[in-house]
Amino acid sequence: MRWILTAALAAYCCANVAAAGGIAARANTSSDTTVANPRNQQGSNRTVASVAHYHGRPTISINGEPHSGMAWATYRPTVEVFGDFTRAGVNLFTFSATPTEAGYGLSQTTWLGPDAYDYSQFDERVRLLLAANPNAYFFPRLYVHAPKWWSEQHPDDIVLMDDGQGNHVPFIHASDKPAPSWASETWRRDTIEGLRRLIAHVEASSYADRVVGYHIASGTTEEWMMWGANENQWVDYSPVNTARFRQWLRDKYVGDEQLRAAWGNPQLTFDSAQIPSQSRRQQSELGALRDPAREQDVIDFYLYNSDLVAETINTFAAAVKRFTHREKLVGVFYGYILQLCGEQRQQNAGHLALGKVLASPDIDFLTSPTSYAYRQVGGEGTCHYMSLLDSVKLHGKIWFNEDDIRTSLTSGPVGQWGKPNTIAEDLLQQEKELAHAICTGSANWWFDVGSIRYDDPAIMTRIGGLVQMASEAVTLDRSPVDEIALVVDESSLCYLRTGHPLGTHLLLAQLPALHRIGAPVGHYLAADVNRIGDRKVFLLPTSFAPTPQDRAAVDALKCDGHILVFLGYPGLYRDGVVDENAMADFTGIRLRLSREGTELRVRPAGEHPLIAGLEDADFGVGDAGPYCYADDSEATVLGRLANGQPGLVVKEFDNWTAVYSSAPMLPTRLLRNIAQAAGAHLYIDTPDVVWANREMLAVCVKEPGQREICLPRTATVENLYTGTVVGEGIRRFTVDFDARATCLFSVR
Numbered sequence: 160m161r162w163i164l165t166a167a168l169a170a171y172c173c174a175n176v177a178a179a180g181g182i183a184a185r186a187n188t189s190s191d192t193t194v195a196n197p198r199n200q201q202g203s204n205r206t207v208a209s210v211a212h213y214h215g216r217p218t219i220s221i222n223g224e225p226h227s228g229m230a231w232a233t234y235r236p237t238v239e240v241f242g243d244f245t246r247a248g249v250n251l252f253t254f255s256a257t258p259t260e261a262g263y264g265l266s267q268t269t270w271l272g273p274d275a276y277d278y279s280q281f282d283e284r285v286r287l288l289l290a291a292n293p294n295a296y297f298f299p300r301l302y303v304h305a306p307k308w309w310s311e312q313h314p315d316d317i318v319l320m321d322d323g324q325g326n327h328v329p330f331i332h333a334s335d336k337p338a339p340s341w342a343s344e345t346w347r348r349d350t351i352e353g354l355r356r357l358i359a360h361v362e363a364s365s366y367a368d369r370v371v372g373y374h375i376a377s378g379t380t381e382e383w384m385m386w387g388a389n390e391n392q393w394v395d396y397s398p399v400n401t402a403r404f405r406q407w408l409r410d411k412y413v414g415d416e417q418l419r420a421a422w423g424n425p426q427l428t429f430d431s432a433q434i435p436s437q438s439r440r441q442q443s444e445l446g447a448l449r450d451p452a453r454e455q456d457v458i459d460f461y462l463y464n465s466d467l468v469a470e471t472i473n474t475f476a477a478a479v480k481r482f483t484h485r486e487k488l489v490g491v492f493y494g495y496i497l498q499l500c501g502e503q504r505q506q507n508a509g510h511l512a513l514g515k516v517l518a519s520p521d522i523d524f525l526t527s528p529t530s531y532a533y534r535q536v537g538g539e540g541t542c543h544y545m546s547l548l549d550s551v552k553l554h555g556k557i558w559f560n561e562d563d564i565r566t567s568l569t570s571g572p573v574g575q576w577g578k579p580n581t582i583a584e585d586l587l588q589q590e591k592e593l594a595h596a597i598c599t600g601s602a603n604w605w606f607d608v609g610s611i612r613y614d615d616p617a618i619m620t621r622i623g624g625l626v627q628m629a630s631e632a633v634t635l636d637r638s639p640v641d642e643i644a645l646v647v648d649e650s651s652l653c654y655l656r657t658g659h660p661l662g663t664h665l666l667l668a669q670l671p672a673l674h675r676i677g678a679p680v681g682h683y684l685a686a687d688v689n690r691i692g693d694r695k696v697f698l699l700p701t702s703f704a705p706t707p708q709d710r711a712a713v714d715a716l717k718c719d720g721h722i723l724v725f726l727g728y729p730g731l732y733r734d735g736v737v738d739e740n741a742m743a744d745f746t747g748i749r750l751r752l753s754r755e756g757t758e759l760r761v762r763p764a765g766e767h768p769l770i771a772g773l774e775d776a777d778f779g780v781g782d783a784g785p786y787c788y789a790d791d792s793e794a795t796v797l798g799r800l801a802n803g804q805p806g807l808v809v810k811e812f813d814n815w816t817a818v819y820s821s822a823p824m825l826p827t828r829l830l831r832n833i834a835q836a837a838g839a840h841l842y843i844d845t846p847d848v849v850w851a852n853r854e855m856l857a858v859c860v861k862e863p864g865q866r867e868i869c870l871p872r873t874a875t876v877e878n879l880y881t882g883t884v885v886g887e888g889i890r891r892f893t894v895d896f897d898a899r900a901t902c903l904f905s906v907r
Contacts, residue, residue, distance in 0.1 A: 219557060243614070247620075302377060305317075305346060464506070504658075591859050637852040643698070644682075762798055763776065861898070
């Protein structure tokens, strides 16, 4: 997902570590770990870290003190760069390590043999950090894999892939190693033992009180994406995964007869059920969609695939919590629902069980790189995280943003991975990124990815200012104020054809317009709808197959003047079948399903307030099939598809309103009109990006010029980026913006 280390670069990273003082591995030995440590000198070796609700947001707490979560992460630990970020005010760090076997050559193998472990490189990296900052806290990124010798001893426990011809062959990961199947209980047991030993080593060391947690990583690019996802390989056909899939089916279906009925195979038994082949997973019966009557096996596998990833994460997190007496943070990369869109990874990577990870009491933080989409400089782009940030916070978890935007000092072409052309543009990028993090109550680590450079005084000075600002922001009321909710049904995405571009059109491609309506937008799981009923607008783009509980939760939103916006195929699947009537029950609008293809483009027409300013401005995408359209005499037609069918309609009820669009990618003006009709507060009337909480506001623009900003209440406003007071006791104020600039305000 993120940039992948090539063999040459992996070798370079390892060589750099050796040059920085790494030493050769030794079985069952550890280097002398004596380091300068004031807390140990005072007789204390317990540091307790947790996540607590503080001033309206989940917040990191270290020994009872709130922490902003500003941090530095590295693939290339050096005293010099640790020192640069220490001088910028950072005292929280993370670096690569492993309790067993690393991926991509980012650290040396720790598990040398059945009962042989070496932690010398881990200790050396801690030494580098504490030499630069004796008071630093850190949480190592622990990659879990399996040494090659282990895989050779356990041939039934390694990942098998479909070679495209229906043959199952080992999937070979980085450094010519097979990958362990996450379904393997043997691998889980042995890896948990590796975690136990490493944590015991840490807790016995002189730097024990510097450790605040553990970041558990695995899979493709460390991000818990199923093996092979980045390599476009289709897995996992191993005996252990097949056995676990069959057990999952037993838990879902009462008996063989129910399984046979669901899969449409009268000869099937639990013991004969197979993981669908690559060719079967690549096909679909309804164009962009799957027909459960003939494809329930594929739907079931993709539901299982994500359950497996989530359950593996939760298993390791519980072990780490147990070994650390619940006194340390535990986090993972996961839940890339707003990034892995329209490609095979949307289903194959196994990131569609976010709700199960959020339900774990053993997970404290989730993380991803800031989205690789829309990284243009400043307000030319937008900014969002790969997951559903607001559901993460709703469950009391911290979101850590991995800020790996390339700087202008980094090699590579301008525009790649967000790289700007000048130092001045670097500052625009960092100010946008940190305004988003601070306003959304997120933590943030800057990350070198092995090659990103920050060694310019202007960059480091600005980072230092942003670190200070983030620390001060923790004292403000950061309670959420979003009134518009993007609601994503993750399980329904298993009903999409693997890698179909509709997955992009409904989610990732919708975000730029959605984020430019002049108000903050929350990103939520459908399973959390019953907890966010005080919002005013609910956009439901992927609710194809809502559960009975999801249907009831959406029904409960049909009140209080709410506007519910449905896209595509809302409620189409019910009780395991395609049910056209179920859409009317879900949306309140009578919809029809056509199995013929047509362009999913709508041209608005008429005088209705919802389409004001949209006359003759069509939106949507090209050919798709099947499609849905409105067939409801009580609904007002606002736009039609190219074939003349009603493709955009509104239907008003006594105390709520339903809007339906056949086409995805609703334009900003339409979304703004809907927000205004629902009574949502709009901070600006220009198509710029807004982030806000109770006592903070950020605006990010593309074009230069003056903006008038309207607050929801009277407040004293200070521009935090300039340190100037804008006004006291005001509700409206104007700001002159430079091109692509971001302004961050306190509003108290």
